[in-house]
Amino acid sequence: MNSPADTAAAAQAVIAASARREAAPAGGTATMPVSRALFDQVMVPCFAPAEFIPVRGEGSRVWDQQGRMYIDFAGGVAVTALGHCHPAMLRALDEQARRLWHVSNWFTNEPALRLAQRLVDHTFAERVFFCNSGAEANEAALKLARRYAHDRHGAHKTRVVSTQNAFHGRTLFTVTAGGQPKYSSGFGPTPAGFVHLPYNDIAALEAEFALHGRDICAVILEPMQGEGGMTPGTPEYLGAARRLTREHGALLVLDEIQSGMGRTGALFSYMQKGVTPDILTTAKGLGGGFPVGAMLTTAEVASAFSVGVHGTTYGGNPLACAVAGAVFDVINTTEVLDGVKARHALFLEGLRAINARRPVFRDLRGEGVWLGCELDARWRGRAMDVMKAAGDAGLLVLVAGPDVVRLAPSLVISLDEILEGLARLETALGRALT
Ligand SMILES: *Cc1c(COP(=O)(O)O)cnc(C)c1O
Numbered sequence: 001m002n003s004p005a006d007t008a009a010a011a012q013a014v015i016a017a018s019a020r021r022e023a024a025p026a027g028g029t030a031t032m033p034v035s036r037a038l039f040d041q042v043m044v045p046c047f048a049p050a051e052f053i054p055v056r057g058e059g060s061r062v063w064d065q066q067g068r069m070y071i072d073f074a075g076g077v078a079v080t081a082l083g084h085c086h087p088a089m090l091r092a093l094d095e096q097a098r099r100l101w102h103v104s105n106w107f108t109n110e111p112a113l114r115l116a117q118r119l120v121d122h123t124f125a126e127r128v129f130f131c132n133s134g135a136e137a138n139e140a141a142l143k144l145a146r147r148y149a150h151d152r153h154g155a156h157k158t159r160v161v162s163t164q165n166a167f168h169g170r171t172l173f174t175v176t177a178g179g180q181p182k183y184s185s186g187f188g189p190t191p192a193g194f195v196h197l198p199y200n201d202i203a204a205l206e207a208e209f210a211l212h213g214r215d216i217c218a219v220i221l222e223p224m225q226g227e228g229g230m231t232p233g234t235p236e237y238l239g240a241a242r243r244l245t246r247e248h249g250a251l252l253v254l255d256e257i258q259s260g261m262g263r264t265g266a267l268f269s270y271m272q273k274g275v276t277p278d279i280l281t282t283a284k285g286l287g288g289g290f291p292v293g294a295m296l297t298t299a300e301v302a303s304a305f306s307v308g309v310h311g312t313t314y315g316g317n318p319l320a321c322a323v324a325g326a327v328f329d330v331i332n333t334t335e336v337l338d339g340v341k342a343r344h345a346l347f348l349e350g351l352r353a354i355n356a357r358r359p360v361f362r363d364l365r366g367e368g369v370w371l372g373c374e375l376d377a378r379w380r381g382r383a384m385d386v387m388k389a390a391g392d393a394g395l396l397v398l399v400a401g402p403d404v405v406r407l408a409p410s411l412v413i414s415l416d417e418i419l420e421g422l423a424r425l426e427t428a429l430g431r432a433l434t
Contacts, residue, residue, distance in 0.1 A: 035065075050391050057084025060413040060421075062396065071421035074396040078226070078258045078370065078408035081285035081331060086412075088326040089288055096322035103318070105311065111321035115294075118328050122267055124276045125296035129305070130316035134257035134283035135169025137293035140310060141279045142173055142218065144297065145251045148304035149217035153249055159215040161208055161250075163199040165228030168220065168255055177220055180228065199225055200233060202240045213248035218279075223269040226258040229401045230365060230372025238275040251278040251301065257293070261285030262331040262411050264367035265340040272367075285411075288327040292320035331411060340368040340411050343418065347371055347407065350422040358426070360433050369413070373405040379433050389432035395424035 002010075036051050052064040060083045062070045075081065082089060096111060103109055116128040131137055142160060149157035162168070166179040172191065175184040179196040195212075197204040199221075209216065219241050225231040245252040254277035259269040263285055266272045270280065278301055283293035293315075314320075330336060348364060351373060355361045362376035375382055383399040390397045398406040409421070 050388075052391065059083040059085075060410050060417040068394060070391070070394050070396050071417055071424060072396045072413075073390075073407045073409045073421050073425070074398045075408045075410055076289060077284070077398060078263060079284045079287075080289045081261055081263070081411050082288045082327060083410035083412060084289070086288065086327075086330070088330050089290070089323050092322045092326035093290070093319060096319050100318050102314075104313065105316060109316065109318045109321070111318045111325055112316035115321040115325045115328065118325065118332070119294065119296055122332055123280065123296055124270075124298070125280065126299040127297050127302035129295040129297075129302075129310070130321065131283075131293040131295070131312050132291045132314050132317070132320070133169070133293050134255075134281065135171045135174045135293075136312065136315070137257065137281035137283050137295045138168045138174045138177065138220070138253075138255060139171050140295045141253045141255075141281050141297075142177060142220065143310060144279060144295070144301065144305055145218035145253060147309065148251065148301050149249075151304050153217075156215055157217045157249070158193045159212055159217060160194050161205070161216055161219040162194055162196050163221060163225070164196045165199060165225055165231070166196070166220070166222060166255075167225070167227035168222075169257075199228070199231060200237045202237055205237075205240055205244060209244045209248055213244070213250075216245075216248055216250045218251045218253050219245050220253040220255060222255045223259045223273055224264075224367060224370070226370075226406070227400055229404050230370075230374075230406055232365065232367060233273070235273045235275070238270075238273050242275045242277075245278070253277060253279040253281070255281050257281055257283045258408075259367075259370070261327070262337055262340055262368070263370045263408070265337055265344065267332055267337070269367070285331075286327065287320055287324045290320050290323040292317070292324050336411060343369050343409075343411075343413065344371075346415070346418055347422075350418065354422065354426045354429065358429065360429055366407075369407070369409050369411055371407040372400055373407070375403050375405070375433075382433060385432040386428060389428040390425060393424045393428040393431070395421055395428060397425065397428075 036053060054062045055065050056063045060072045062072050112130060119125055119128050129140055146158055162177045162179055164179040168174040168177040176190040176194050184190055197208055221241060223233050242252055254270055256268050260282040270277060280296040286292055351364050360375060360379055361373045363374040366372050381402045383402055383405050386405050387397055387399050398408060400406040
């Protein structure tokens with residue numbers, strides 16, 4: 001048997017060796033050349049990324065490995081609200097990276113408190129819960145709604161009303177809330193107690209409450225369905241959801257993960273629709289490309305999440321909150337929000353002009369810098385082909401289902417970039433739809 005002194009001496013030798021290794025410069029695989037083919041060899045195949053690999057971005061331009069430049073009308077998926085490598089975000093990240101990266105939720109931290117204060121000051125909310133993604137924000141919202149109803153009204157009040165074609169994330173709870181069976185099928189048994197009604201259908205909502213109002217704990221809605229096809233919710237519909245939830249002691253959850261943080265020209269879309277939720281979820285644009293999500297609510301509802309009832313390791317991470325704080329301060333100004341509305345007009349005008357020269361869209365719709373271009377009957381199901389052709393023409397766009405080309409560029413995309421991107425879109429449409 002080794003003596004304690006021998007063990008300590010051996011440990012010291014190992015620690016000294018590891019200290020030498022830690023001080024050595026980084027090398028190894030950090031600069032290994034990689035190509036798209038490697039994706040299929042090492043990645044779980046749940047994505048089908050483009051053939052090119054973006055390596056650098058600046059504003060609304062992105063460059064690939066070969067140095068080709070792309071105009072970015074996608075913004076990730078409505079994420080990079082201030083474009084790529086915005087100076088305010090760089091400054092916030094660099095400053096925080098030199099101070100403190102992580103302390104766990106056994107401590108609070110300054111960037112998280114500052115971000116929460118901003119969100120409370122500028123929205124209906126009185127309390128904030130931070131997490132790392134949209135799905136986690138909705139997961140927290142649904143858990144909170146269930147728990148609140150359980151504590152206030154009893155164990156029977158568990159029913160969640162959602163909508164067909166909704167998208168709320170990819171955890172089991174949130175795909176179940178979503179209204180696209182292709183995302184939840186094969187994962188059963190899924191959580192019970194969900195019902196999916198047609199979106200914008202006030203009568204269906206009224207009938208549901210007439211029949212099950214006592215058991216409904218929450219209605220969860222996107223103010224405009226993004227993934228589901230860029231369908232704006234009418235103020236009357238959202239208003240009916242507000243009224244019915246209030247009458248029946250249920251909570252209204254607005255999923256503003258895609259619609260929030262200035263995308264529609266208001267800080268959050270609910271502010272334009274005249275409907276105030278009990279819970280609001282945000283992510284995507286909140287971090288502008290740094291992963292962060294948040295659930296906002298009232299003090300009364302938040303009280304159902306007492307100490308230990310819910311949690312997260314990374315939620316409220318100082319780096320994420322420092323970046324999000326910088327994003328918030330840029331976006332939450334009249335100049336930037338008015339700029340979003342001005343860009344909306346410019347996009348619509350450009351898209352209408354393209355469509356006049358070469359009619360391919362049956363509808364052009366959206367709010368702010370969040371546009372849906374629905375292909376007409378002749379080109380039904382071809383949105384993905386347009387997205388691919390756009391890549392070939394040096395333009396990044398999105399789809400929203402098989403028939404809708406979706407644009408979600410930076411809120412501060414330049415005039416030149418808009419015009420150049422629209423020209424590339426016209427080229428792509430010409431190539432894809434023949
Ligand atoms: C993207 C999105 C989500 C999911 O966000 P993740 O960060 O991917 O988990 C949820 N709801 C809406 C409306 C979204 O657009």
